[in-house]
Amino acid sequence: xxxxxxxxxxxxxxxxxxxxxxxxxxxxxxxxxxxxxxxxxxxxxxxxxxxxxxxxxxxxxxxxxxxxxxxxxxxxxxxxxxxxxxxxxxxxxxxxxxxxxxxxxxxxxxxxxxxxxxxxxxxx
Amino acid sequence: xxxxxxxxxxxxxxxxxxxxxxxxxxxxxxxxxxxxxxxxxxxxxxxxxxxxxxxxxxxxxxxxxxxxxxxxxxxxxxxxxxxxxxxxxxxxxxxxxxxxxxxxxxxxxxxxxxxxxxxxxxxxxxxxxxxxxxxxxxxxxxxx
Numbered sequence: 001x002x003x004x005x006x007x008x009x010x011x012x013x014x015x016x017x018x019x020x021x022x023x024x025x026x027x028x029x030x031x032x033x034x035x036x037x038x039x040x041x042x043x044x045x046x047x048x049x050x051x052x053x054x055x056x057x058x059x060x061x062x063x064x065x066x067x068x069x070x071x072x073x074x075x076x077x078x079x080x081x082x083x084x085x086x087x088x089x090x091x092x093x094x095x096x097x098x099x100x101x102x103x104x105x106x107x108x109x110x111x112x113x114x115x116x117x118x119x120x121x122x123x124x
Numbered sequence: 125x126x127x128x129x130x131x132x133x134x135x136x137x138x139x140x141x142x143x144x145x146x147x148x149x150x151x152x153x154x155x156x157x158x159x160x161x162x163x164x165x166x167x168x169x170x171x172x173x174x175x176x177x178x179x180x181x182x183x184x185x186x187x188x189x190x191x192x193x194x195x196x197x198x199x200x201x202x203x204x205x206x207x208x209x210x211x212x213x214x215x216x217x218x219x220x221x222x223x224x225x226x227x228x229x230x231x232x233x234x235x236x237x238x239x240x241x242x243x244x245x246x247x248x249x250x251x252x253x254x255x256x257x258x259x260x261x262x263x264x265x266x267x268x
Contacts, residue, residue: 080167086153091175092233101167102175108154116167119260 003048003122004028008038008064009082010056014105018051018082021110025123035059039067042074049122050074051113054083054094062097069098078120082109128194130207130241130249135197137162143181144190152193153178159195160206160252169258176234176250177208183230184248187214198251205236205253213245220246 005027009015012033019029030047032038035056042050050068054061061081068074078100083090086104094102101116103109117123128138137159141152156177160170177193184191191210198207215223220240227238227248237251252258 086175086178088175088179088230088234091171095168095172099168102171104150104153106150106153108150108157112154112157115161119167 002026002028004030005049005051005122006030006032006038006041006047007051008032008035008056008061009051009053010034011053014053018113021113022051025114025117027117027122035061035064038064039071039074042068042077043071046074046077048077049117049120050077050079052079052081052099054081054085054090062093065094065097065099078122080113080116082113128196128207128209129247130198130209130251131239132198132200132205132207132251134207135199135204138194138196140195141181141193142190143185143193146185149178149181149185152181155193156195156206156208159197163197163204163206164254164259165206165252166258166260169252172234173206173208173252176231176252179230179234180208180210180248180250183227184210184212187212189214200253203253205251207249207251208235209247209249211245211247215240215246215248216243223248 010033015031022029032041052061080101081094081099091102103112141155153174156174157170160173181193194209198205235250235252239249241247
């Protein structure tokens with residue numbers, strides 16, 4: 001059975017693009033459109049991986065990542081942050097929040113995402 | 125295109141990216157990520173190094189001059205790391221201390237070492253060293 005990814009992304013257009021990338025490598029994708037929903041989904045039905053946008057309504061991706069990494073149910077789930085904020089401070093904030101990778105949403109994003117999935121053992 | 129230089133012995137990978145406009149920043153970021161991956165850095169540390177390389181490229185691009193960012197492996201005794209460097213003729217005559225203070229405020233959190241080498245022209249050199257926490261297992265032919 002395919003592994004499941006929880007994608008937390010408020011933009012429906014971007015969510016559809018990322019979902020397509022993840023499904024193209026055989027993963028199942030569940031989408032949450034804001035931080036609190038993402039946390040709830042991750043706790044109630046822990047996925048193999050969380051892909052998290054930084055800019056979210058209500059609670060930003062850094063806060064979501066910190067909460068997931070503090071909760072015993074979700075702390076071992078790898079988190080990849082996808083972001084338009086790719087400067088040094090934002091990168092370090094993402095990594096300090098516990099993210100396993102911090103990927104800018106640029107033309108290489110899909111390729112980097114798949115390469116990180118392989119590194120994390122989500123893909124063979 | 126210039127050649128990489130720095131205080132440490134070089135080792136592969138050795139990559140260079142000519143930066144002429146903001147599109148090239150993305151290529152620098154991608155190249156740094158690939159170079160760091162080839163040396164065995166974890167995805168998180170690859171993200172850190174790619175951010176350092178892109179920040180350096182952006183800083184130099186702001187001077188309005190095309191330049192080359194070099195990314196190469198370095199060795200110091202038993203240590204292996206990734207060096208990112210760029211020649212900066214526009215820094216000639218500027219106090220090295222002032223430059224280092226500015227660079228540390230931008231890049232200090234991302235890398236282990238920040239240096240300004242030579243004077244004709246000066247070269248900005250930053251390095252991150254591999255250690256156990258920063259290393260992923262590299263697959264060898266024997267593992268496959």
